[in-house]
Amino acid sequence: MARKSDPAKRDNIIGAAIRAFAQKGYTATRIIDVARMAGIGKGTVYEYFSSKEDLFFCVFQTVMQESEAQMKAVAASPAGSVARRLEVMGDALMRTWLDKLELYSLVMEFWSAASAASSRQRFKSTFQNAYRGFRGTVAALIEEGMHSGEFSPSCRPVEIASGLIGMWDALLLQAWTDSTFDALAASRVCLEVMLQGMHRLEVKPKEPI
Amino acid sequence: MARKSDPAKRDNIIGAAIRAFAQKGYTATRIIDVARMAGIGKGTVYEYFSSKEDLFFCVFQTVMQESEAQMKAVAASPAGSVARRLEVMGDALMRTWLDKLELYSLVMEFWSAASAASSRQRFKSTFQNAYRGFRGTVAALIEEGMHSGEFSPSCRPVEIASGLIGMWDALLLQAWTDSTFDALAASRVCLEVMLQGMHRLEVKPKEPI
Amino acid sequence: MARKSDPAKRDNIIGAAIRAFAQKGYTATRIIDVARMAGIGKGTVYEYFSSKEDLFFCVFQTVMQESEAQMKAVAASPAGSVARRLEVMGDALMRTWLDKLELYSLVMEFWSAASAASSRQRFKSTFQNAYRGFRGTVAALIEEGMHSGEFSPSCRPVEIASGLIGMWDALLLQAWTDSTFDALAASRVCLEVMLQGMHRLEVKPKEPI
């Protein structure tokens, strides 16, 4: 009922849950699995989380927040050109996730939850916010590049940021699906293509397709 | 065990299952839900599929196959330049999926299943094959463009194809998450950037980052 | 509903059912198993038997009748002394069943059915009748031996017949349980002991124990 707040113990449970959910998925993970991994009793989990779903959502929030914080940190790097900063950001993003690829299945679980759970909306909007936040960060960089003349004034920052982020995400997905896939290399190649494209993009009206 | 094969009836169940799983997700969907949507008795489902998981996998295969067939068809379009053909392909892909965005949660479910189910491997490798197939199609197009001089000889077809497909995929994901997001526009913008990038890509050795 | 009567087809089903029930037991045997072993369709079984239980009961009756007929035949053998005739009978009984020991589990199934089924009484009384019939046959032999002076006048034919039959039955059970057990030898030894006992039994009042 009343959620206790000892943060160390709460984090311990969250940590165990992250591992458990990543390993077996939401449905296949039993509360007792989490409790065992956390080295506590089953009932104790309910002292800190009101239900399995609540626990999962808190795991979700934690992972999203960490991810966001990390992105913010990378984006804030003061290095040289915008292109260079995007390259650094892309590399950091890929490396971080590739290092913990076994957690990537959590992302799948989150999306699945967002698509299915009774708490669909809670998940969806948290997703949306995170995405928009990251997209905003990247779009701001692109705009900076447009102003500095690095990129063509025809660039559409928000759309390109969406595509870029999506590309990174999807490359990680492929790496997770296929362990022989070199996501880092692919992300570099693709980013280079996009940077080149943004640089050279011609100023012309779109024609209907 | 002994699966019956009357294709019409099987397809009827698959169809009902697609809707049910898309609406409520794998776990929340009960066999009886599928049966009711198919207008048949619960036991009948088991005449055609050996278990809930088997049904889900067959749904998965069906959706993947349809998706692949569609892509093949689009790729085979005889239109003009490679760039144009990629534009047509991207538009077709986006439009098709945006039309049935409510099915997109199925994709989430599939990924989740691939990450969690005991049949993890079955899902993963089916995924891999589909992805590789599509990637091969797109990579071949890019190579064609390289040979025809439309794209720079520095292009790396496979990596770029991976990124492009991933980008499309991720834009759909964003559209599904956020109904205000215009995925079609974003895909056009991003493709244009990439085409421009592929066209202008300079011939230079990569420097380490 | 209406039971058909083509005896050849009915017997075919009974035969298949005997094998099926003996192999897997009543509960684990499915109607479809019987149908397959009989080389017919599932529905056809219901043309000849009104239910699974009915089929089982008919199998039971068939086996009991065959067994009884066999015993009658053996008992009717015109050979010499009563002792000799009992020896022949015991040997025949043991040999017959040892030859088809794999069917012995049917007996277990029958008893189990008699103990549990809704049709408990039907089974029990059929059992009782068969037992009483066989017991009567053996008791009559013993009485014949008493009259001819072969056995002591103190013999109690019915009780001894019960014990003798039970002994035979139980020795078969042991053989079925334990394939290294030589039931035939044991039955000969025990019968010899009992014959000797019946011959020499002293005429004395029973003392309370």
Next chain:
Amino acid sequence: MARKSDPAKRDNIIGAAIRAFAQKGYTATRIIDVARMAGIGKGTVYEYFSSKEDLFFCVFQTVMQESEAQMKAVAASPAGSVARRLEVMGDALMRTWLDKLELYSLVMEFWSAASAASSRQRFKSTFQNAYRGFRGTVAALIEEGMHSGEFSPSCRPVEIASGLIGMWDALLLQAWTDSTFDALAASRVCLEVMLQGMHRLEVKPKEPI
């Protein structure tokens, strides 16, 4: 999975299961029946037994062990002659089981399980061991009688013990089948015959039959 071990609670369930299985048979008994008779919830049964079959096997073991212990106790009785001790043993055996004849159907169920279940072998070998144990006890008594001169040196202790035990068993079966049958009287009569036979058995080579 993880079986709890509180013996009182476990025994409570076993006791309820003994009654339930004896009354309705294995198949017809539902776990909830056992739970209700034990005054607990359905799920609790699974805290102590991993499956219905496991519960049944434990019931089986319990009954077999109790039976064996009882036999051991009776056999250890210090009374006079071997013949007398066998008489006491027979009477004790019959009286004990006649007192709880309603449990006898359990024995039927056990045999049926031994013939049918997937765990056939587990049941069969437990049976075998119990039988052999009891047979050994009785055979030892007979040998003792042979050495003391009470029984003929021609006696074959193991075979006779088998037959004797089988006879007792089968008489109980008849009593269970037919409530008018006086199994105690029959067992006394038959034992007397066998004792007389063992006493007087002539020393002669067996002739083939």
Next chain:
DNA sequence: CATGAATGAGGCTTCATTCAT
């Protein structure tokens, strides 16, 4: 506070039986 024994709702699956062909 922490625990884990107890609980029962809920879902998958089996299979005897029916009945249209």
Next chain:
DNA sequence: GATGAATGAAGCCTCATTCAT
């Protein structure tokens, strides 16, 4: 007559959640 596709009742078992210790 024979068949087997369709059905749904029924039961085993899991596991999130509660609550007494």
